[in-house]
Amino acid sequence: xxxxxxxxxxxxxxxxxxxxxxxxxxxxxxxxxxxxxxxxxxxxxxxxxxxxxxxxxxxxxxxxxxxxxxxxxxxxxxxxxxxxxxxxxxxxxxxxxxxxxxxxxxxxxxxxxxxxxxxxxxxxxxxxxxxxxxxxxxxxxxxxxxxxxxxxxxxxxxxxxxxxxxxxxxxxxxxxxxxxxxxxxxxxxxx
Amino acid sequence: xxxxxxxxxxxxxxxxxxxxxxxxxxxxxxxxxxxxxxxxxxxxxxxxxxxxxxxxxxxxxxxxxxxxxxxxxxxxxxxxxxxxxxxxxxxxxxxxxxxxxxxxxxxxxxxxxxxxxxxxxxxxxxxxxxxxxxxxxxxxxxxxxxxxxxxxxxxxxxxxxxxxxxxxxxxxxxxxxxxxxxxxxxxxxxxxxxxxxxxxxxxxxxxxxxxxxxxxxxxxxxxxxxxxxxxxxxxxxxxxxxxxxxxxxxxxxxx
Numbered sequence: 001x002x003x004x005x006x007x008x009x010x011x012x013x014x015x016x017x018x019x020x021x022x023x024x025x026x027x028x029x030x031x032x033x034x035x036x037x038x039x040x041x042x043x044x045x046x047x048x049x050x051x052x053x054x055x056x057x058x059x060x061x062x063x064x065x066x067x068x069x070x071x072x073x074x075x076x077x078x079x080x081x082x083x084x085x086x087x088x089x090x091x092x093x094x095x096x097x098x099x100x101x102x103x104x105x106x107x108x109x110x111x112x113x114x115x116x117x118x119x120x121x122x123x124x125x126x127x128x129x130x131x132x133x134x135x136x137x138x139x140x141x142x143x144x145x146x147x148x149x150x151x152x153x154x155x156x157x158x159x160x161x162x163x164x165x166x167x168x169x170x171x172x173x174x175x176x177x178x179x180x181x182x183x184x185x186x187x188x189x190x191x
Numbered sequence: 192x193x194x195x196x197x198x199x200x201x202x203x204x205x206x207x208x209x210x211x212x213x214x215x216x217x218x219x220x221x222x223x224x225x226x227x228x229x230x231x232x233x234x235x236x237x238x239x240x241x242x243x244x245x246x247x248x249x250x251x252x253x254x255x256x257x258x259x260x261x262x263x264x265x266x267x268x269x270x271x272x273x274x275x276x277x278x279x280x281x282x283x284x285x286x287x288x289x290x291x292x293x294x295x296x297x298x299x300x301x302x303x304x305x306x307x308x309x310x311x312x313x314x315x316x317x318x319x320x321x322x323x324x325x326x327x328x329x330x331x332x333x334x335x336x337x338x339x340x341x342x343x344x345x346x347x348x349x350x351x352x353x354x355x356x357x358x359x360x361x362x363x364x365x366x367x368x369x370x371x372x373x374x375x376x377x378x379x380x381x382x383x384x385x386x387x388x389x390x391x392x393x394x395x396x397x398x399x400x401x402x403x404x405x406x407x408x409x410x411x412x413x414x415x416x417x418x419x420x421x422x423x424x425x426x427x428x429x430x431x432x433x434x435x436x437x438x439x440x441x442x443x444x445x446x
Contacts, residue, residue, distance in 0.1 A: 024359035034359045038379055041339070041349040048343055074335035075351065078302070082309055082340055088302040090336065098285040098295045118299055 002163065003053060003181045013049040018182040020046040021162065025187060035162050035184050037072060037133045051076065053181060054159055055083040058129060061156060065128035067091050067148060069115070069140055072133035076161065080131065089121045091130075091144050102150060106143035115143040117151075124152025134162040135180065138173045145174050274310040279443045281307045282423065296423050296445060298333060298394045312337065314442055315420055316344040319390060324417060326389035328352050328409060330376065330401055333394035337422065341392065350382045352391075352405050363411065367404035376401065378408050385413025395423040396439065399430030406437050 004014060020040040027034040041047050058080065067089045068077025074090060081088040094103065094114045101116040122128065130144040135158070145155045155176050163180030172178060281304045283297040302308050319341065328350045329338025335351060342349040355364065355375045362377040383389065391405045396419070406416050416437050424430065424441040431439045 022360065027359040028356075036359050038351060038358065038360075038382065041342075041351070042382060044343070044346055044348055047339075047349065051343065071332045071335055071351075071353075071357075074332060075339050075349070078308075078336050079340045079343055081302075082305075082312060085305055087305055088308065088336065090299060090302070090332075092332075095289075096332070097299065098288040098297050099283065099299075121299065121303060 001177065001179060002183070003179065006179070008053065011053075013046075013053065014182060016043075016046045017050050017161070018185060021182070021185050023185045023187055033184065033187060035134055037075070037161060040161070041075060050161060050181065051079045051083070054080045054131075054179075057179065058157075058159075059084045062127050063129055063156060064126045065089055065122050065148070065153060067117070067122075067128055067130045067144055069130070069132040069144055070096070073131050076133065077131045080129075080159075087121075089117060089128075091115050091117050091147065102147060104143040104147045104150070106139045108139070113140075115140065115147060117147045119151075122148060122151050122153045126153045127156050128153045129157050129159055130155060131159045133160065134164070135160040135173070135178065136164050142174050145176055272314065274307075274314060275442055277304075278307050278311055278314075278422070282443065296395055296425075298336075298422060301422070302336065311422060311442065312340045312344065315341045315392075315440075318440065319418075319420075320345045322417070323388050324390055325387045326350055326383050326409075326414065328378070328383075328389055328391045328405060330391065330393040330405055331357070334392045337394065338392040341390070347390075348382075350378060352376045352378050352408065363408065365404045365408040365411070367400045369400070376404050376408060378412075383409065383412055383414045387414045388417050389414045391416060391419045393419075393421050395425070396421045396430040396441065397425045397428045399428075399433035402430065402439075403433055406434070 004011070008014060017040065020043040022036040022039040024034040024036050026032060040050065054076070063084055063086050066077045066081035066086045068074050068091065070090060070092045078088045092115070094116055097116050097118050100119040102119060103114050103116045105112050105114050128148050130141055130148065132141060135141055141158050145158065148155050157177045157179050158173055159179045161181050162184055163178065164184055278301065281301050283300040285295040285297050287293060288295040301311065324345055324347050327338045327342035327347045329335050329352065331351060331353045339349045353376065355377055358377055358379050361380040363380060364375045364377045366373050366375050389409055391402060391409070393402065396402055402419050406419070409416050418438045418440050419434060420440045422442050424439070424444045426444050426446060
């Protein structure tokens with residue numbers, strides 16, 4: 001669900017967050033309008049507001065795990081984890097994590113990729129959120145959900161700064177609620 | 192054996208320090224190796240050029256003189272902050288990763304300890320708040336874990352320094368040497384302005400190659416790198432010397 005539909009309708013912070021995101025046309029390939037959150041990170045107030053909105057939502061939900069998807073999930077997840085008193089668990093591309101891992105494959109447009117998590121990072125019964133900067137098809141986040149569930153964690157919600165239109169209608173991803181702050185910027189609004 | 196202490200530069204950061212202090216004329220300074228690195232030079236990387244990991248410790252890697260120098264630095268520090276030993280104790284060491292003989296310093300276990308992770312961030316924030324730092328630059332990917340919380344707490348922007356072809360906009364790149372071959376880090380054009388005061392953050396400093404490349408990148412756009420900050424230092428790999436004039440601050444030194 002979008003934040004604006006869930007208690008934050010008309011919240012001026014959401015407009016500022018959306019305005020701070022830059023659209024880069026034709027990256028990584030023609031036809032893709034890439035939503036660049038690095039410009040959001042340059043706007044201290046908007047970046048802080050982004051984290052605060054997630055923190056306000058999750059602080060009283062007994063979340064003990066924030067799992068962040070490499071690499072842009074690392075830019076948002078730890079701050080949220082620190083503020084709500086949860087651990088931060090990085091979900092990484094293959095061969096980056098040094099210890100024993102479990103791996104989950106997921107579909108790309110062409111081929112497959114893999115997400116890994118350290119064994120022992122998450123205990124059965126823990127309540128977790130999975131975070132990434134953007135959800136498109138949901139393939140990566142679905143893999144994140146499967147990883148967490150395989151070790152017995154309960155995935156309470158998936159959280160993203162940006163959610164593509166196709167996802168909006170679903171409101172859930174593999175049965176898990178989705179919480180999204182903003183929709184993608186259109187090309188007219190880019191820098 | 193892991194020595195647990197805080198290393199800091201001999202000169203504390205103050206907003207008035209816009210350039211590093213002028214060294215005494217008759218002093219001998221370590222060669223600033225990072226200026227020499229590049230594919231066009233004949234500089235030979237030392238045998239122990241490693242990135243983000245260390246070899247199994249061998250004896251006598253430091254000369255007696257180096258030991259004395261380190262002793263002097265240690266003695267001149269404030270008494271160890273009690274949070275440091277806990278932080279050190281929750282970092283996991285993984286032998287033989289990514290290859291045999293390497294002892295990998297795994298900070299993911301630190302991130303699982305909410306108090307130790309909070310303390311790690313607090314120690315950096317306490318050092319850098321109210322020092323007029325407007326930019327925290329974090330090196331992909333583990334620098335992305337520590338950098339943003341620090342940036343948010345001190346009121347600075349966060350700038351990711353990334354591997355090639357990850358950043359979508361116009362970038363500037365800086366090449367640096369690896370044990371075999373070279374790599375590059377990139378930064379978005381326009382992320383920083385000339386005259387800004389910056390920190391560079393990574394989880395660990397080994398040879399200092401990546402940090403040196405990051406310093407060059409920021410200095411190319413006219414930014415003043417106030418300090419490099421890492422959770423862990425591998426002192427045997429001499430990254431601190433390689434950073435030359437740029438101070439290095441670490442929480443844990445792993446010998």
